[in-house]
Amino acid sequence: MTPSTTFAGRTVALFGLGGSGLATALSLRAGGARVVACDDNPARMEAARAQGVETDDLRDAEWGAFAALVLAPGVPLTHPAPHWTVDLAKAAGVPVIGDIELFCRERAARSPDAPFVAITGTNGKSTTTALIAHVLRTAGRDVQMGGNIGTAILSLEPPSAHRVHVIELSSFQIDLTPSLAPTIGVLLNITPDHLDRHGDMASYAAIKERLVAGAAHAVIGVDDAYAQAIAGRRTGPLTRVHVGEAGEGPGILARAGVVIDGRKAPAEPVADLAGIGSLRGAHNWQNAAVAYAVASALGVTPDAFAAALASFPGLPHRMEEVGRRGPVLFINDSKATNADSTEKALSAFQQIHWILGGKPKEGGIASLAPYFPRIAHAYLIGAATEVFAATLDGQVPYSRCGTLAAAVAEAAAAAERQGTTGDSAAEPVVLLSPACASYDQFRSFEDRGDQFRGLVRALPGLQPPGA
Template identity: 70%
Template sequence: MIPVTTFAGRSVALFGLGGSGLATALSLKAGGATVIACDDNPDSMARAAAQGIHTADLREADWSTFAALVLAPGVPLTHPVPHWTVERAKAAGLEIIGDIELFCRERETSAPDAPFVAITGTNGKSTTTALIAHILGQAGRDVQMGGNIGTAILSLEPPSAARVHVIELSSFQIDLTPSLKPSVGVLLNITPDHLDRHGAMENYAGIKERLIRGSDLAVIGIDDGFSRAIAERREGASLRIHVGTGAGPAGGLVVRDTGIFDDAGTQVADISGIGSLRGAHNGQNAAVAVAVSRALGVADAAIQAGLRSFPGLPHRMEEVGRRGRVLFVNDSKATNADSTEKALTAFRDIHWILGGKAKEGGIFPLVPFFDRIAHAYLIGAASDAFAATLQGAVPFTRCETLDVATRAAAEGAAAAGAPEPVVLLSPACASYDQFRSFEDRGNQFRELVRALP
């Protein structure tokens, strides 16, 4: 745990008692603050009270006694409408911050030179965060990994000059972190997402840019317009990452074929044959990890060893099994067309399992990749809409449920003449029509594959 001492002796209102909220309340209390915590869920309130946190209905509180409102990142700050606690805090003239801001203030107070790597972007954040942490750990560094990737930042060990914090940040978290100043800030890419929470693409991109503006060193993917514009506005040290052909960007790295090259054309890393880093998007993730690791003083040989030994993350193009020639890949994290595009470009002869609760635009953006698909297997609420898009372009079977689709796809792939057909679960949909989460969906797929003959 990181005790938060910057509010010692003061009273703080806290709303949102999920995993990160509870960790924040405990850290504030350990640092000497008086915490009054609240949540809309009575069970969350009860869990917090059982751990010694003072809980109360903040509607009845005297907000003039608080020094700040600490808000969980999932609670609306601006759109579609501010949460009622936000309105109360503004009326009282209070700052509204999150747990990442508390970490930044504690680092600035206790260990301002402590290495802090912050990663954001629409896609690839978790893989890149895990890959950087893996490379540093394999090289013998003391690494703490957390944030949006799963472990609350204040549950980690405290910052120190000998310890590297590698932290994934969502736009929600950045929005609550006004003093964000990482040693190395990473922006992977920006595509439309969370517009219901930010109101417009310009707002969303502007929040992502905050991370870059505050970084000592910025590592920026330049393959989309918003990120490229941010790179051009960046003042001070920056490294640019490009996936494609031609020379690399000045002072940056380019991913070409299966290698990563510097701007002089020298190969600095080989990613060929690494199953956990398939596809151009993972080429970008790997190049960013190489750039960050080099900036932190890791030797190229150690970086290469870390890339080779990276196991990947569950539900992100995760190889879950083979049956003869057939490869089974769990990409359940692909909850929109943009994410699924990454998987479709990484394989051919695809037996594609897709469907669920559709996002805006459906799978129409994936039409250019339909020639890679041997057969599609439809599940869930989006079946009718997706069938209409596939009609006449890709043969498909309506399967309704994942178990039926997995068996049908396995049989279809085994009967195909391709040298390595792929059964790919990459739904391009949210999971909530049939599953608790994308993790639940991916776990069920993994078990279904293991149960195949």
């Protein structure tokens, strides 16, 4: 745990007692603050009380007594409307911050030169965060990884000069972190997402920009217009990352699966991703190139970086290889909760038995039409079934399966028939990449992916990865 000592002797309001909220309450208390916590879920209030956290209904609180309101990132700050605690805090002149801000203040007070790598982007940030942490650990560094990727930042060990914090940040978390100033700030890409929480693309992009604006060194993927414009405004140290042909200025390049250091003359190949199953697809070229930009800035040699890539296990639920049965490869990409994320998976394979559906996002899957020729068959589940059926009609054969279990059974049988008859030189792939939120049928995308993994592993004759 990182005790949050910068509010010692003061009283702090906290709303949201999920995983990060409870960790924040315990961190503040360990640092000497009085915490008054609240949540709309009575069970979470009870769980917090069981760990010694003071709870109360903040509607009845004396807000003038609070030094800050610490808001969980899932609670609306501005859109579609501010949460009621935000209105009360602003009326009383109480600053509204998040747990990342508490970490930043603690770092500034305790060890301002402690290495802090912060990663954001619409897509790819979890894989990139995990890859950077893996490379640094393999190189012998003391690494703490967390934030939006799973472990609450204040549950990690405290910042120190010899410890690197590698932290994934969502736009919600950045919005609650006014003093964000990482050693290295990474912006991968910006495409439409979370507009219900930020109002419009301009506001969303501006929040993402704050992460690199305050960084001592910025690493920015410049293959979309928003990120390219942000790189153009950057005045401090900057490494541009290009996928495909080089764009404006020197940087780190990723071409045909090879990471190239284009900052040197002549440019030098650093690592080849061919054969690394956890880094399939062109989207992972960018992830690997960004990881090299960060690792090299922290002193990792090209040879050490290339060696670390080969042992990267990947992330659960993101292009995760579950196993093979005969000629059929099974891929769990449950983390693909929007069309842009699913595009990355579709681009990685040729003969796809695609399981998709759930709670649909704005825009649906129409943008994926260029990849429809790769789809051997689609298997629709959940609330999006009829909307997606209308998009696929006449372009991709599909089945209304309803449930994930039915979809896995039908897709596995069809893919095996295709592989056995040898209709294509490309291996058949059963791909769960839903392009939807999970909440219509599952607790989370993790729950959805876990269930898919369990269904696949129960298939007779399945061989695990690497077998």
